[in-house]
Amino acid sequence: MNDLPSEAPEPVVARRERDRRIREEDFLAAAERLFGERGFQDASMEEIAREAGYATGTIYRYFESKQALFGELLHRRLAEYFGVVEAAVDGEAAPREKLRALIRAKVRFFVMNQAFLRLYIGATDAMAGMPGACPGPQSEVRQKFLGLQRKVLEEAAAAGLFSPERQGWVGAAIIGLTNNVLLAALTDASWVEEQELVDFFIRTMENGLWKAS
Amino acid sequence: MNDLPSEAPEPVVARRERDRRIREEDFLAAAERLFGERGFQDASMEEIAREAGYATGTIYRYFESKQALFGELLHRRLAEYFGVVEAAVDGEAAPREKLRALIRAKVRFFVMNQAFLRLYIGATDAMAGMPGACPGPQSEVRQKFLGLQRKVLEEAAAAGLFSPERQGWVGAAIIGLTNNVLLAALTDASWVEEQELVDFFIRTMENGLWKAS
Amino acid sequence: MNDLPSEAPEPVVARRERDRRIREEDFLAAAERLFGERGFQDASMEEIAREAGYATGTIYRYFESKQALFGELLHRRLAEYFGVVEAAVDGEAAPREKLRALIRAKVRFFVMNQAFLRLYIGATDAMAGMPGACPGPQSEVRQKFLGLQRKVLEEAAAAGLFSPERQGWVGAAIIGLTNNVLLAALTDASWVEEQELVDFFIRTMENGLWKAS
Amino acid sequence: MNDLPSEAPEPVVARRERDRRIREEDFLAAAERLFGERGFQDASMEEIAREAGYATGTIYRYFESKQALFGELLHRRLAEYFGVVEAAVDGEAAPREKLRALIRAKVRFFVMNQAFLRLYIGATDAMAGMPGACPGPQSEVRQKFLGLQRKVLEEAAAAGLFSPERQGWVGAAIIGLTNNVLLAALTDASWVEEQELVDFFIRTMENGLWKAS
DNA sequence: CATGAATGAGAGTTCATTCAT
DNA sequence: AATGAATGAACTCTCATTCAT
Numbered sequence: 001m002n003d004l005p006s007e008a009p010e011p012v013v014a015r016r017e018r019d020r021r022i023r024e025e026d027f028l029a030a031a032e033r034l035f036g037e038r039g040f041q042d043a044s045m046e047e048i049a050r051e052a053g054y055a056t057g058t059i060y061r062y063f064e065s066k067q068a069l070f071g072e073l074l075h076r077r078l079a080e081y082f083g084v085v086e087a088a089v090d091g092e093a094a095p096r097e098k099l100r101a102l103i104r105a106k107v108r109f110f111v112m113n114q115a116f117l118r119l120y121i122g123a124t125d126a127m128a129g130m131p132g133a134c135p136g137p138q139s140e141v142r143q144k145f146l147g148l149q150r151k152v153l154e155e156a157a158a159a160g161l162f163s164p165e166r167q168g169w170v171g172a173a174i175i176g177l178t179n180n181v182l183l184a185a186l187t188d189a190s191w192v193e194e195q196e197l198v199d200f201f202i203r204t205m206e207n208g209l210w211k212a213s
Numbered sequence: 214m215n216d217l218p219s220e221a222p223e224p225v226v227a228r229r230e231r232d233r234r235i236r237e238e239d240f241l242a243a244a245e246r247l248f249g250e251r252g253f254q255d256a257s258m259e260e261i262a263r264e265a266g267y268a269t270g271t272i273y274r275y276f277e278s279k280q281a282l283f284g285e286l287l288h289r290r291l292a293e294y295f296g297v298v299e300a301a302v303d304g305e306a307a308p309r310e311k312l313r314a315l316i317r318a319k320v321r322f323f324v325m326n327q328a329f330l331r332l333y334i335g336a337t338d339a340m341a342g343m344p345g346a347c348p349g350p351q352s353e354v355r356q357k358f359l360g361l362q363r364k365v366l367e368e369a370a371a372a373g374l375f376s377p378e379r380q381g382w383v384g385a386a387i388i389g390l391t392n393n394v395l396l397a398a399l400t401d402a403s404w405v406e407e408q409e410l411v412d413f414f415i416r417t418m419e420n421g422l423w424k425a426s
Numbered sequence: 427m428n429d430l431p432s433e434a435p436e437p438v439v440a441r442r443e444r445d446r447r448i449r450e451e452d453f454l455a456a457a458e459r460l461f462g463e464r465g466f467q468d469a470s471m472e473e474i475a476r477e478a479g480y481a482t483g484t485i486y487r488y489f490e491s492k493q494a495l496f497g498e499l500l501h502r503r504l505a506e507y508f509g510v511v512e513a514a515v516d517g518e519a520a521p522r523e524k525l526r527a528l529i530r531a532k533v534r535f536f537v538m539n540q541a542f543l544r545l546y547i548g549a550t551d552a553m554a555g556m557p558g559a560c561p562g563p564q565s566e567v568r569q570k571f572l573g574l575q576r577k578v579l580e581e582a583a584a585a586g587l588f589s590p591e592r593q594g595w596v597g598a599a600i601i602g603l604t605n606n607v608l609l610a611a612l613t614d615a616s617w618v619e620e621q622e623l624v625d626f627f628i629r630t631m632e633n634g635l636w637k638a639s
Numbered sequence: 640m641n642d643l644p645s646e647a648p649e650p651v652v653a654r655r656e657r658d659r660r661i662r663e664e665d666f667l668a669a670a671e672r673l674f675g676e677r678g679f680q681d682a683s684m685e686e687i688a689r690e691a692g693y694a695t696g697t698i699y700r701y702f703e704s705k706q707a708l709f710g711e712l713l714h715r716r717l718a719e720y721f722g723v724v725e726a727a728v729d730g731e732a733a734p735r736e737k738l739r740a741l742i743r744a745k746v747r748f749f750v751m752n753q754a755f756l757r758l759y760i761g762a763t764d765a766m767a768g769m770p771g772a773c774p775g776p777q778s779e780v781r782q783k784f785l786g787l788q789r790k791v792l793e794e795a796a797a798a799g800l801f802s803p804e805r806q807g808w809v810g811a812a813i814i815g816l817t818n819n820v821l822l823a824a825l826t827d828a829s830w831v832e833e834q835e836l837v838d839f840f841i842r843t844m845e846n847g848l849w850k851a852s
Numbered sequence: 853c854a855t856g857a858a859t860g861a862g863a864g865t866t867c868a869t870t871c872a873t
Numbered sequence: 874a875a876t877g878a879a880t881g882a883a884c885t886c887t888c889a890t891t892c893a894t
Contacts, residue, residue: 012894016856023857041254045885055859060886162422168401169394169413170422176393177386184385200382208421209375209383229874258868259877268876270870279868467680471889472856481855483891492889588848595839596848598823599816606815607808614807626808634847635801635809651873655877662878684864694880699865 026052036118077116082145095159107197114186239265249328290329295358308372316414334392452478462541503542508571521585533623665691675757716755721784734798746836753825760818
């Protein structure tokens, strides 16, 4: 009845809510690892639950189905990714700098979220649905992300950085290039100097792969 | 045409062998279509058999397992791909021309083998095993192919075309770039002017994505 | 109203006991509604608990298991039903009037306990165990009820109302007839004139379905 | 190439089709037994398959799902029942005789299909869907059957056999009466003289339960 | 004593693989 | 050698029951 200001208002409910979020993240982390390693089909719900440290049924108190778990995972990581990239791009005014910032943010994000890289590639390849891609809540975030990227490219094109025809190819080129090199670099050696990768991408985009002569 | 008993030494055996190859190709073609459309997991052996025009069990007379079928499919198409690329590269002397020839051959091959593109990307991404990639007989061909590509790149590097450090990244960049743009281009419009794609790749590799100023 | 310490000997225990009964009835009422609507299998313990306004686990402080809950529900309602019918039958002396009173009591009871009708029918059909019927505490009450009914019929038979052979069939006939018409009548229109139903049953039993000519 | 008239035209295909039907009936018979004994929910597909003498998965080559199996079972038996009753009713001209024939056919059918009686009662009680009743292919047959029965009753009512008001109650009464007595009679003693049951029903319908005085 | 999250056995269903015909 | 029905292990998902808080 009396709520001393120093006390927690509803400690039980608050704790439960917090625990719930923690467990959700436990499951998402386990799912990220196993989906990344084995793919969607070959990772079983039982494995994921056990990897997270719970019994099989528990996972269904947090996610309606395997699809929903996968979707939520993509949604969260993509939203995080989108936020990071958007912030980086917004910090720059010039189109060229925006593009560079986008690359820098991408490299930094995936160096810190290596487990997510495979899932991201599977879900984004060629900006198109690979078989197995499932519709769901992540679609919205994905659309937002693709929209952001398109905008950056359009601005760059409008600024005369590259020719506006075949803009789709330019987008696909940047994504394919960065995805695949990141995957190779992070698979070979789990530690890579971020700056080096960023420089490689920027240089390639600006001058091509040929050695500057 | 005439089956004189004295002619072919073992005509029955030869015919059998020929029939066997025909059926094998029937199955592989059906598998290519269905694996490409639905992915490895979602294409069932029964579907593949029926698509090929045979009964479920028959497929196991030609391939030990689903994995083996998939492996053999990759092996054959990769071998074909390797052959085409090798021939193109061998036709050129200068390292830069070899690389251009490699790109040209790749574009031509995948424009004519669109169904295989998805499988190829899934199996080759970043020159590393994506989830779903299975070890098997195709590995050898893949190694040969990767070796060929590495040799071309090394020669180009030796010729001073690009710096030899981070050669792995250059390879990954070329593969990721071309794969992803091919996938985007062939998904959007099933008919694309080969030459345009080749030019786009060569230009990007030589000058980057920035508009030539 | 006034809790003088000298008054009740064990007020706390009494209150607790009373509260216990209240909650038990809460659960039973919720169970009656949901078992009646969805059937035994399709009503979940969690639903019942929430419908009653408690948490899932609480229900197990009052009932050992789902089966036990169902059994107790049957037991209580059947006991109530038995009491009502017994009182009505005891109020009459003549066998024919006893039977009429039994019918009247049955109609009145089920018009006021429609939710229980489905459960009763499922559990009593043909005086035999339908699938889903579970043995348990209600068996005793059921036996008592069936005994009462048999006694009424036997008295009627002894009084020459109907022939004593095939008495079991007569009982089954009365039960099946009344159950099914009640179910149809109460399903079609949730409000039915009691007297009309009673008359229909008495008339049918006494004269058959044929129009009195 | 030469089809001697005495030979079977397509022995393999014909045999397969026949075997298929036999197996379908194996499963339906097993399902009838187990659904009748334990109810829909408590009979598992594995049990049914094993009871039929096959492995779990085999049943799904014949029926899409548990629901579909149950539906097909109801459909077939109801169709058979409908046919028998229709033929019997059509053989009579007078309304009263039609009703008698209907009863006679019902008794004869359920004496010979005792296992189906419980399922029938569960699916038809009060001509209304009990919980658990599932829509499906049997609905059509059930509607046809209920229509036939209604027509017989209407004709009887039109002929002045009983008053047309509360015709729904009369139908429910006949069904409830016969169902429940059949269930009791066949549960108590698996062998019952058909004629005796028919006589009991006709007498009850015409004169009521009271002993003819 | 109430709570509701965790449990895990068990159900329906799929499908790669086998094998009698 | 081809067929396609049968197999059964494995998977996703449910829910009665338990138990730490």
